[in-house]
Amino acid sequence: MAQREVHQSGWDSKRCVILLGVILDCIALSSCLTVRQSVRLRVGLLSEMNASDTDELWFPQRLDHFNGADGRVWKQRYFINDTFYRSGGPVFLMIGGEGPANPAWMQYGTWLTYARMLGAFCVMLEHRFYGRSHPTEDLSTDNLRYLSSKQALADLAHFRTVLADQMGFAGNKWVAFGGSYPGSLAAWFRLKYPHLVHAAVATSAPVHAVVNFPEYLEVVRQSLTTHSPECPQLVKKASDTLFEKLKDPKTYDQIAKDFSLCEKLQIQTHMDLAYFLETLAGNFMDVVQYNKDNRQFEGAIGTNITIKVLCDIMSDPSRGEPYDRYATIVNLMLKTFFLKCLNVNYSSYIKEMSDTAWKGPALGGGRQWVYQTCTEFGFYQSTDSPNQPFVGFPLPYHLQQCSDIFGASFNASSVADAVQQTNEYYGSYDIRSSRIVFPNGSIDPWHALGITKDISDDLPAVFINGTAHCANMYPAREEDLPQLVFARDHIFSLLQKWLKQ
Known part of the structure; x- marks a missing residue:
């Protein structure tokens, strides 16, 4: 989407839960929306207008x-x-x-x-x-x-x-x-x-x-380049440095402090690692997608954070090494969205997305949109391309979420079949x-x-x-x-x- 979109309807603004850059469930404009689970079709924090303004x-x-x-x-x-x-x-x-x-x-x-x-x-x-x-x-x-x-x-x-x-x-x-x-x-x-x-x-x-949509991150790189050629290079250097640090558990306490995590960092599986890295990258993904938009009327916040803001931080040597600047951006986003800390626990995410009640992620559309990506669209924004600045969340990570949330029958084969059927039914680009x-x-x-x-x-x-x-x-x-x-x-x-x- 989208997500992830769009809103008018959409994104009712949906009291959206933002994992910060990841946005656990996003909003949908009727038109423009997006949901976390790797498919950010639309992002933002919206607050629904009083019902007296427009009758339901x-x-x-x-x-x-x-x-x-x-x-x-x-x-x-x-x-x-x-x-x-x-x-x-x-x-x-x-x-x-x-x-x-x-x-x-x-x-x-x-x-x-x-x-x-x-x-x-x-x-x-x-x-x-x-x-x-x-x-x-x-x-x-x-x-x-x-x-x-x-x-x-x-x-x-x-x-x-x-x-x-x-x-x-x-x-x-x-x-x-x-x-x-x-x-x-x-x-x-x-x-x-x-x-x-x-x-x-x-x-x-x-x-x-x-199914696999690494081009999303390729465009993110291209869009960061509109500010300066070195911006995506600095983001890549920061991402690579973090990835190397994560190979040593002795660095976890410092990383948790640097990125203001809500709890002790625990990387026990490849899913934990990928979820953490995607959450951080999500800040850049979301800002690029909605760069300089005019969503304030929806109740969206954070619209003042633009590509220029991110790249100015990444290019500022007074803020330390690129890794340190990367952490600065995460903390800026936390402050912008009034969050005290960043939750990067994959198990907690899966637990929330597996909640079948009309509450929690359902309020923003998180569980529902992930279901649609698993059964119709794919749209998985992976790092499976050398022409983008991030590392650590490949296609298998995204596909595994379908199984973890909805059951073993939702797997790579079923997603591929669903995506093929969608293109056959609507015609893809051949409209x-x-x-x-x-x-x-x-x-x-x-x-x-x-x-x-x-x-x-x-x-x-x-x-x-x-x-x-x-x-x-x-x-x-x-x-x-x-x-x-x-x-x-x-x-x-x-x-x-x-x-x-």
């Missing part, structure tokens, strides 16, 4: 759209904003993602700017199994079989059909919006249900599923459709799995140099790059044209 509405949804004999239903959360609607105008549907739907998106965001100019009715639907949309009594692995992108798309189709009938929108043109994983859903909604959705804006959408625009940012690591060049005149890409994840979705501000301003305007012009067709 509930839609009776089918549990299993692909079993006609199953008549069970549940209540799915959604929000509406009819402020800008003019009779006959389009209906804008913001798609929720791997986290709680954030009602802040019903008051802010570029899509509302478009809605005002086009007279659109706006609605946001929370993704099943995230936020307050609970289809089952718990999150047991058996119940999670109803969690999939296919079921989510069927939710959107049924919701769109019923709402259109109830509100007299059957003849109106519907446009789907989403960022990150919900961006993929927006594209796939148009692809699979072309009779229900007229056009789609699929922002930062990873349309290609892949055959129309009226879908794919915005992506060059800084965002997820653009490596997205559409960055025009497929056709009716399937254009908007590649925005210098911007990160879902940048075009956030509210405009004076300091926005000219190319970001142009991208938003270009997307609007496409919508104008497409709504006339």
